[in-house]
Amino acid sequence: MFDFTDKVILITGAAGNLGEAAVQAFYSAGASLALVDNRQDRLPQLFGNLDPARALLQGGVDVTEETAVTHMTTTIINRYGRVDILCNIAGGFKMGTPVHETPLDDWEFMLNLNARSVFLVSRAIIPHMLSQGSGKIISVAARTALEGKAKMAAYTVSKSAVIRLTESMAAELKESGITVNCILPGTIDTPQNRAAMPKADYNKWVAPEALADVMLFLASTAARAVTGAAIPVYGRS
Numbered sequence: 001m002f003d004f005t006d007k008v009i010l011i012t013g014a015a016g017n018l019g020e021a022a023v024q025a026f027y028s029a030g031a032s033l034a035l036v037d038n039r040q041d042r043l044p045q046l047f048g049n050l051d052p053a054r055a056l057l058q059g060g061v062d063v064t065e066e067t068a069v070t071h072m073t074t075t076i077i078n079r080y081g082r083v084d085i086l087c088n089i090a091g092g093f094k095m096g097t098p099v100h101e102t103p104l105d106d107w108e109f110m111l112n113l114n115a116r117s118v119f120l121v122s123r124a125i126i127p128h129m130l131s132q133g134s135g136k137i138i139s140v141a142a143r144t145a146l147e148g149k150a151k152m153a154a155y156t157v158s159k160s161a162v163i164r165l166t167e168s169m170a171a172e173l174k175e176s177g178i179t180v181n182c183i184l185p186g187t188i189d190t191p192q193n194r195a196a197m198p199k200a201d202y203n204k205w206v207a208p209e210a211l212a213d214v215m216l217f218l219a220s221t222a223a224r225a226v227t228g229a230a231i232p233v234y235g236r237s
């Protein structure tokens with residue numbers, strides 16, 4: 001459907017459910033990839049079969065750590081010389097407690113994992129996109145970011161921050177050839193969600209491959225006029 005030959009795509013959280021689907025979709029569309037995850041072992045397991053000329057594997061990178069993000073960026077720029085598309089997928093969910101019972105560590109864990117990660121990686125990559133005069137940033141927020149929910153304050157705040165970051169960066173970069181958007185997945189059909197909700201109707205959930213297709217659209221020239229958007233991708237849930 002799309003052709004990303006000669007495009008360099010940085011994908012964080014590449015070893016996760018959505019990350020893997022995005023990697024396969026962009027790779028099939030001809031892209032060169034920089035794949036980042038905090039897991040050291042899983043990138044070679046999942047992507048050891050990809051052409052190393054088009055797949056730079058960077059395991060053991062914590063995208064919530066400033067120094068690690070700086071080092072990661074240097075390695076990618078040394079290898080490819082540019083980043084055309086940044087996919088901020090690394091993130092996660094942990095059920096919480098009422099706000100008045102929430103330990104500071106739990107609050108900071110969620111905020112760091114979902115918001116600080118997007119901030120740090122975007123901040124590191126945008127200067128390279130500015131010197132190229134082009135770029136696309138696609139982050140992953142969540143449907144749950146749209147409204148506060150009991151025992152999920154830290155999560156909903158952290159994913160709301162991804163939407164606000166997206167809008168702010170889009171406003172800052174709209175004259176620079178760089179678009180910035182995010183997607184809002186509903187419940188993703190993952191093995192972890194199936195295990196946690198065995199009685200749910202999985203057919204209503206959104207498949208990682210369907211989310212990846214939306215990311216490819218946002219990364220394509222077809223979406224050149226879209227920036228600052230938070231796109232719902234709920235499946236039938």
Ligand SMILES: NC(=O)c1ccc[n+]([C@@H]2O[C@H](COP(=O)([O-])OP(=O)(O)OC[C@H]3O[C@@H](n4cnc5c(N)ncnc54)[C@H](OP(=O)(O)O)[C@@H]3O)[C@@H](O)[C@H]2O)c1
Pocket residue numbers: 012013014015016017018019036037038039061062063064089090091092093113117140141142143184185186187188189190193
């Ligand atoms: N699953 C859902 O139903 C759902 C719904 C709405 C939004 N989302 C969002 O969609 C995105 C992908 O979800 P998913 O289900 O594919 O998650 P996933 O399978 O847990 O994948 C996330 C990947 O990111 C890695 N990661 C976590 N923290 C990291 C860090 N600090 N630095 C580098 N890598 C890190 C994870 O490694 P470890 O596993 O080792 O931590 C994992 O490989 C996330 O942002 C998530 O919040 C998911």
